[in-house]
Amino acid sequence: MKRIYKPSYLLQSDQFVANAGVLVEAGMITEVGGIQELTSRQPDAEIIDWTGLAMLPGTVNSHNHSFQSLLRGLVVDRPFLEWRDQALYRYSPLLSEQDIYTGALFAFGEMMRYGVTTVCDFFYLHNQGIASDEAIIQAAKDTGIRLVLARTMYDWAGAPGGYRETIEQAVANTRQLAVKYDQNPMVKIIPAPHSLHAASLEMVKAGHKLALELGTRMHIHVAEEPFEVEETMQSHGLTPIELLHKIGVLDENMVAIHAVWLKAGEIQLMGKKSAKLAYCPSSNMFLADGVTKVIDLMKAGVVVGLGTDGACSNNRISIFEEMRMTALLQKVSLLNATAISAKQVFSMGTANGEELLGIPVGKIEPGYYADFVGVDTSDLSVQPLFSVNEQLLPNIVYSMQPNAIDRVVVNGIEQVQSSKLVSIREDDILNRLQTVAEKFNACK
Ligand SMILES: [Zn+2]
Numbered sequence: 001m002k003r004i005y006k007p008s009y010l011l012q013s014d015q016f017v018a019n020a021g022v023l024v025e026a027g028m029i030t031e032v033g034g035i036q037e038l039t040s041r042q043p044d045a046e047i048i049d050w051t052g053l054a055m056l057p058g059t060v061n062s063h064n065h066s067f068q069s070l071l072r073g074l075v076v077d078r079p080f081l082e083w084r085d086q087a088l089y090r091y092s093p094l095l096s097e098q099d100i101y102t103g104a105l106f107a108f109g110e111m112m113r114y115g116v117t118t119v120c121d122f123f124y125l126h127n128q129g130i131a132s133d134e135a136i137i138q139a140a141k142d143t144g145i146r147l148v149l150a151r152t153m154y155d156w157a158g159a160p161g162g163y164r165e166t167i168e169q170a171v172a173n174t175r176q177l178a179v180k181y182d183q184n185p186m187v188k189i190i191p192a193p194h195s196l197h198a199a200s201l202e203m204v205k206a207g208h209k210l211a212l213e214l215g216t217r218m219h220i221h222v223a224e225e226p227f228e229v230e231e232t233m234q235s236h237g238l239t240p241i242e243l244l245h246k247i248g249v250l251d252e253n254m255v256a257i258h259a260v261w262l263k264a265g266e267i268q269l270m271g272k273k274s275a276k277l278a279y280c281p282s283s284n285m286f287l288a289d290g291v292t293k294v295i296d297l298m299k300a301g302v303v304v305g306l307g308t309d310g311a312c313s314n315n316r317i318s319i320f321e322e323m324r325m326t327a328l329l330q331k332v333s334l335l336n337a338t339a340i341s342a343k344q345v346f347s348m349g350t351a352n353g354e355e356l357l358g359i360p361v362g363k364i365e366p367g368y369y370a371d372f373v374g375v376d377t378s379d380l381s382v383q384p385l386f387s388v389n390e391q392l393l394p395n396i397v398y399s400m401q402p403n404a405i406d407r408v409v410v411n412g413i414e415q416v417q418s419s420k421l422v423s424i425r426e427d428d429i430l431n432r433l434q435t436v437a438e439k440f441n442a443c444k
Pocket of ligand 1: 063221
């Protein structure tokens with residue numbers, strides 16, 4: 001079925017244009033152009049009237065841990081390692097496949113309401129198999145969100161047993177899922193060795209090799225906290241990026257998560273090797289990790305995308321929020337209001353997602369997935385609009401509240417209408433959360 005979306009304003013190359021339309025067929029954008037011309041050329045297409053709405057690309061959440069939504073509000077205001085041991089390591093071993101499904105349904109449903117159309121779920125609670133991974137994939141299918149499952153490879157003995165696999169198991173399980181979903185545009189599997197402290201060097205190398213075999217990106221947490229730098233310096237006499245380079249995995253397919261504690265030489269090396277960054281500013285502030293040198297990384301040629309990280313270290317899971325936080329944190333840490341622009345952070349949360357995930361998302365152009373957001377331009381949080389071109393994009397980045405997000409379309413299907421989820425019921429999520437609450441309370 002052909003559909004032509006007819007918004008009041010369409011975002012095209014950083015400019016909002018009126019009288020434009022977008023043709024969608026089989027989940028893809030096939031044409032973008034003047035509405036008169038498009039409708040006369042496609043007389044059989046259904047017209048979707050988005051009068052009053054500004055149409056933008058859906059946002060791309062490049063780093064999340066969906067099950068962590070179940071831990072939101074527990075053990076807050078603590079240092080990272082205390083939070084990890086008292087919240088993460090205490091509660092996550094209690095989670096069954098059904099609970100993991102609930103966590104993903106909850107996280108995906110909430111973030112879709114805030115305009116996320118693609119999420120990369122960095123998932124490590126495998127319990128020695130793929131059933132939990134399949135539970136996440138099922139939750140993505142049931143909510144209608146586009147999923148990149150960064151299937152974590154983890155062999156550090158200090159973590160709960162359910163996180164850990166042998167190298168052979170991790171490779172076989174990740175490959176099995178990748179092959180199974182190879183032709184599915186809504187699910188992509190990528191290898192994700194957890195980090196240099198939670199995956200052995202052999203595991204990291206195996207993840208890199210598998211990414212090459214599958215033709216995908218490889219995601220890995222890098223230098224989130226100073227202790228990670230101290231560990232690699234002590235064990236190898238090298239900083240984390242130097243060590244990743246030495247073992248041969250620092251390349252254009254490597255996406256570093258966080259990268260807070262990098263030295264100038266590491267920033268240059270990442271740029272030279274065309275590695276990428278998934279930046280999670282709210283999480284870095286919440287856990288008091290530090291401030292990633294995003295401006296220097298961009299100058300070095302590193303493509304930067306945005307992630308929310310888990311909902312218990314943010315604690316909001318909106319990429320529009322991360323755009324705002326990126327701009328504010330970078331400006332204040334550099335004492336420079338011109339350090340970064342609304343347009344740059346908007347691209348980080350949309351178009352740059354294509355680079356980080358290796359799928360055609362984040363732009364309203366032919367050949368991209370039909371993933372959009374419709375913003376209600378009459379919502380007070382995006383007003384005033386004396387000049388649409390001057391004010392609308394900055395207002396979306398700096399002042400918009402979630403209630404202005406009226407529609408969300410993923411793969412050509414409206415999944416949010418009038419700010420409400422379509423495919424799943426919020427009271428179903430609430431009922432499921434009650435079951436998890438009973439389990440957590442029983443172990444207190
Ligand atoms: Zn993470």
